[in-house]
Amino acid sequence: MAPRSCALCLKAKSMLKRPKTGQQICRDCFFYVFETEVHNTIIHSKLFNPGDRVAIGASGGKDSTVLAYVMKTLNERYQYGLELFLLSIDEGITGYRDDSLETVKRNQEQYDMPLKILSYGELYGWTMDAIVSQVGRKNNCTFCGVFRRQALDRGAAMLNVDHIVTGHNADDIAETVLMNIMRGDIARLGRCTSICTQGEDTIRRSKPFKYAYEKEIVMYAYFKKLDYFSTECIYSPDAYRGHARAFLKDLEAARPSAIIDIIHSGEAFEIKEEIKATQKVQQTCQRCGYMSSNPLCKACTLLEGLERGMANSGITDRGRRKLDAEGPTPDNLRTIPFFRRPSGGYPAIAVELPS
Amino acid sequence: MSTISLRIEFGGGLELLFDNKRSYRIDVPSLVPKDNSTDAENLSTKETKPVDVDYLIHHMRDNMLKERVELFMEKDTVRPGILVLINDTDWELEGEGEYRLKDGDEVVFISTLHGG
Numbered sequence: 001m002a003p004r005s006c007a008l009c010l011k012a013k014s015m016l017k018r019p020k021t022g023q024q025i026c027r028d029c030f031f032y033v034f035e036t037e038v039h040n041t042i043i044h045s046k047l048f049n050p051g052d053r054v055a056i057g058a059s060g061g062k063d064s065t066v067l068a069y070v071m072k073t074l075n076e077r078y079q080y081g082l083e084l085f086l087l088s089i090d091e092g093i094t095g096y097r098d099d100s101l102e103t104v105k106r107n108q109e110q111y112d113m114p115l116k117i118l119s120y121g122e123l124y125g126w127t128m129d130a131i132v133s134q135v136g137r138k139n140n141c142t143f144c145g146v147f148r149r150q151a152l153d154r155g156a157a158m159l160n161v162d163h164i165v166t167g168h169n170a171d172d173i174a175e176t177v178l179m180n181i182m183r184g185d186i187a188r189l190g191r192c193t194s195i196c197t198q199g200e201d202t203i204r205r206s207k208p209f210k211y212a213y214e215k216e217i218v219m220y221a222y223f224k225k226l227d228y229f230s231t232e233c234i235y236s237p238d239a240y241r242g243h244a245r246a247f248l249k250d251l252e253a254a255r256p257s258a259i260i261d262i263i264h265s266g267e268a269f270e271i272k273e274e275i276k277a278t279q280k281v282q283q284t285c286q287r288c289g290y291m292s293s294n295p296l297c298k299a300c301t302l303l304e305g306l307e308r309g310m311a312n313s314g315i316t317d318r319g320r321r322k323l324d325a326e327g328p329t330p331d332n333l334r335t336i337p338f339f340r341r342p343s344g345g346y347p348a349i350a351v352e353l354p355s
Numbered sequence: 356m357s358t359i360s361l362r363i364e365f366g367g368g369l370e371l372l373f374d375n376k377r378s379y380r381i382d383v384p385s386l387v388p389k390d391n392s393t394d395a396e397n398l399s400t401k402e403t404k405p406v407d408v409d410y411l412i413h414h415m416r417d418n419m420l421k422e423r424v425e426l427f428m429e430k431d432t433v434r435p436g437i438l439v440l441i442n443d444t445d446w447e448l449e450g451e452g453e454y455r456l457k458d459g460d461e462v463v464f465i466s467t468l469h470g471g
Contacts, residue, residue: 004448013444014444015443015444015445015448016444016445016447016448017447017448024448062367062467171467214467215438215467217467218367218438218465218467219445222438222440222463222465223443230366230367230368230466231368232368245436246435246436249434249435249436249468250435252435253435
């Protein structure tokens, strides 16, 4: 096939077909439109204020590596006035996270950003390796997910940042929409498409890649020769998400706009007021001070189960009853250090609403 | 039998299925069976075509892939979610599987399916 020239500059040879628009464009125009679209997302959603301290949740994988690079580029190009940090969570998974953290450490030098690594071992006294050796490979992703979410907030508090940005891309969000529909999880369905969650949480969290296709992120990393790490977590089958993902990729192959269409339909769902009213009121965990919808937050509940040798107590009601039957929580139980919010001053009690 | 020489690169974790090696130099026949079968013995009895990317994918499956074919191929082509670049250009611009390979071409396969 004869090489065609770029649909935008009309000069250079086109190098890729944009899944979002079908346009055939050259490498330089691709860099420009990709970066500009992320910039437009940031500006339209008013994600940042000048002077904000922003932590980039960095795993060493493709999305967060590209996010760090693009955030640095845009912050300089458009003078956002942000102070950028890399924040990594070390789950303590030998042969997986230790390798990917090496990538993050290189990114720290390449992008000249301060890096904070917070480990599960340091925060909870349990690495994922230790958790898996106690609970097996069935529910370990529950522990990891709950612990990571809280660890990111705590790491952000240590950095005293105003905001966490994560590399979630359009494909991830479309997958989550599908999963929430399949599970009938109406509260999460309402929340999962919002670009920024605030009020629900202690520290603002947003997804500047909400509209960026995974294909373009990978192409961007490839053309820019960015240094990223790609290995599947050795413990994670996350089978359910895997099926949603394979299904979504099949849809995308048939019609590339499917991804953005699914995000749009997730956004279009409206939740009735009376349903919202039944959702739990946000409170503060009695034991560790973290945001919670119960007297004890999920991480404290899971940690107590681990410490008392009844890891299932945080997962099933039956496990919980068994734990309660064993007697009250011992005084010398290991707990998570008390959570101190950064100086911003967010309301301690907020009703959990889709924003 | 005349052959052409290709450079194959893997990225995004796909190399794990190919002996954890990111880069290969391989030779493939310049004429191959139309049905993409890779056992060269009965080539004379078959209809042939100039070698293309569809054939290359079958060649890789039968001669290079070490494990878990379902993570590489689906329905006679690469699995959705694997990006293919031919000489650094998105294969969607080059006719995908029908692209006719030339001596010295570089073909890159990148998985997008691994964690972010």
